[in-house]
Amino acid sequence: MATKPDIELVALTKRYGETLAVDRINLRIPAGSYCCLLGPSGCGKTTTLRMIAGHEEVSDGDVILGAENITRLPPAARGTAMMFQSYALFPHLDCTDNVAFSLKMRGVDKETRRGRALDLLKRVQMEPYAKRLPAQLSGGQQQRVALARALITDPQVLLLDEPLSALDPFLRVKMREELKSLQTRLGISFIHVTHSQDEAMALADIIVVMNGGRIEQAAAPREVFNKPASAFVARFIGGHNVLPAAVARAKGEGEFVAIRADRITLQPGPAPVDATSISGVTRSVEYLGATVQVGIDVAGLEPLSAVVPEARFDANPVAPGQPVVLSWTPKDVHVLGR
């Protein structure tokens, strides 16, 4: 393949009867990038993925891969491959036959397809398990087999539906690294649906934050974290305090501002409050190792939090129930668009 294709969604819409699951979204995913669709459940991210895969009929709009409009093509003719949430390995076939399945459907002879399947199993370090049935594999191993099965058709885009949600936390981090390195090696686009912001931050070149069937923001992880486009993004991505603009005395268009929790300075005890500080009562103190997360109640605002490095917290400790003053510098105040 000389040029790898970009994928583009144009006014893509999905209606279920009266309800709009995906509302005219536009998105361009450059070739060879790792894209995470992030959002709470019911935000339309899985529906979007399934429309790209061809497993969900598109109500309106187009899916374009490279120069080709693939909106109405059957799943296997699109150049995409899907890895299902529960992996959907065929329980009656061993790993080799699972991986070779799509070649079998194309009528590739047994020797060739088995050889090819073994190559792919080797690539995901599953060769020793080639003769095992899916039920005899652990979750992580099943995932690798599912990956190999999706990759055997040489897709240009790999679609992953919450691929890590079935794994335990330790394995999740490990598989996350493997996914990223695999994507880098293959150089194809991965589109990965997740509801975990950590996962999206760690993996993505582009994070697409969705809510209510719309895209709230589509940008690189750093931009999403440092310049969340909306109050929703700031809240969902975490690590931010969302305050009414009036409270932070911020100038700008928006109604709300966001201040990163790790940019907040805590001062125990009641103290005079000025333009860049606010007083509240400590609600909770969570020790997280390198940092301490302090939850603070401020009358009339949503719960706030401050993340303080361990040493700084120890120098000025606060306990639940204690009054506390939060302060910040004006340059850390980010005005939210919506």
Added chain:
Amino acid sequence: MKRAAYWAPYLQVTPLALVFLVFLVIPIATIVVVSFFDYNTTQIIPAFLRQNYEELLTSPVTWQTYLQTIEFAAITWLITFLIGFTIAYFLAFYVRSTTLQTVLFLVCTIPFWTSNVIRMISWIPFLGRNGLANMTLMQLGLIHEPLEFLLYSNFSVVLVYVHLYTLFMVVPIFNSMMRIDRSLLEAALDAGATGWQTLVNVILPLCKPGIAIGSIFVVTIVMGDFVTVRMMSGGLSASVALMMANAMSLLQYPAAAANAVILLIVVLMIVAAMMRLVDIRKEL
């Protein structure tokens, strides 16, 4: 206290063990014992003879009857499987709403609200020489004289078997199909499988346990049937169980018992063969 704990498990299995003993083990043991007895026209005489078995196994009639019965079972199995699988497939994969699924499933069971014999007999006026089927075909001008094979033939026997027992195929296969993860079908579609390829490569293999259970039902019932053969073949066909019924009407209980033992062995062998092909334990 310790003694009680020791006996508790035995006490717990006692009720079921008693049921099996009284309703299964003792009757079968009795049949086996009687199969070695001697008999004359008026009484059965306790003895230990191989004669009943020898007479049975050396008679060509026995072999013909067994072949006939196995043929009935095989044809019935094939047709009930094809129809049953199709119905189950329709219910499981085409009918989307659970309510409609339940309703259609109940519709399938409606025939079971009347007795087997009544459902069987109701075919007679339909299939008879001057029955509905022949009259209709003649009035439509499709045939000029009544079709003789419709009633009192192997055709009518198999027809009634299929009518009576297809549901025994539908239920376990439907059950198997409902357990198939729908994402497997999408995975097959994603891999480029056509509907037919998905059916052959995914659905059929995953339905094997259900097919095996349905097959066991149908085959064992047909192998042991005598009412249907008697009613629907008009005495022109025989089955093993009918042979036994005839022997019993002549008070030749030991001969019938020997035949029963052999039939039991044959059926057990068929079932064992099916179990070797398919592991049905997953489904239980």
